Amino acid sequence: MSNKWLELLNNDDYIGIKKYLKTDGDISEENDAGEGILACAIRARCSFDTLMLLIESGVDIFDFDNxxxxxxxxxxxxxxxxxxxxxxxxxxxxxxxxxxxxxxxxxxxxxxxxxxxxxxxxxxxxxxxxxxxxxxxxxxxxxxxxxxxxxxxxxxxxxxxxxxxxxx
The missing domain is CATH 1.25.40.20 (Ankyrin repeat-containing domain)
Structure with a gap:
């Protein structure tokens, strides 16, 4: 997973995430353990609004890691x-x-x-x-x-x- 995603999620940067999704943010990225963006967002304790933004952008809510x-x-x-x-x-x-x-x-x-x-x-x-x-x-x-x-x-x-x- 890119450092940009990690930074945005760790800061629960709703506006930054929204902008990143419109430019070059790949919603299908995973970390080394195979966790997707939504799992990482929950782990980073992002707000429900941020989680919903990710869901509305197409993350797989039924995803699982390795x-x-x-x-x-x-x-x-x-x-x-x-x-x-x-x-x-x-x-x-x-x-x-x-x-x-x-x-x-x-x-x-x-x-x-x-x-x-x-x-x-x-x-x-x-x-x-x-x-x-x-x-x-x-x-x-x-x-x-x-x-x-x-x-x-x-x-x-x-x-x-x-x-x-x-x-x-």
């Missing part, structure tokens, strides 16, 4: 509730994962303690019992990371059998 980390995953990681809601409203399946490990959006919310995002996912029909390639659920991740606020959202039963085979 590891399978999607724009949706990054919005969850960076606690961007507005973008999470937007993506769901525009067809993002809350149960879909593009990661080989099977790590789901709800698992990401659990790991990062994103209780409000976990609520949004639950309200939109997320499968709370989905497991990753190693058999861990979102509740397992929330328990391991001590994210009690997420466990409440998941209505976790303290007496449920626990998956104790965590890698150390």
């Amino acid at each position: 590891e399978g980390v999607s724009v949706f995953d990054i919005a969850i990681t960076y606690d961007n509730r507005e973008m999470v809601k937007y993506l769901i409203e525009h067809g993002r399946d809350v149960n879909q994962t593009s990661r080989k490990s099977g790590f789901t959006p709800l698992m990401a919310a659990a790991c990062y303690g994103r209780a409000e995002i976990a609520k949004i996912l639950v309200e939109n029909g997320v499968n709370q019992n989905a497991t990753d390639a190693k058999g861990f659920s979102a509740a397992d991740f929330a328990r391991k990371m001590n994210k009690k606020s997420v466990l409440k959202v998941l209505k976790y039963d303290e007496n449920a059998p626990k998956n104790t085979s965590y890698a150390r």
Whole structure:
């Protein structure tokens, strides 16, 4: 990704981005990890207006990087509730994962303690019992990371059998 894009995104320069898009800003650029412009903008904590400018300019809202980390995953990681809601409203399946490990959006919310995002996912029909390639659920991740606020959202039963085979 060009230094110009990085500078504009890191400064959340809406006007600069708008001008760059009209001249020689390539909306399909990626960084070394394969992250697109929108993912980088979310990571840089750009305003929702800037994110919408990029979306209206044609970035792929369903994009993911070389590891399978999607724009949706990054919005969850960076606690961007507005973008999470937007993506769901525009067809993002809350149960879909593009990661080989099977790590789901709800698992990401659990790991990062994103209780409000976990609520949004639950309200939109997320499968709370989905497991990753190693058999861990979102509740397992929330328990391991001590994210009690997420466990409440998941209505976790303290007496449920626990998956104790965590890698150390």
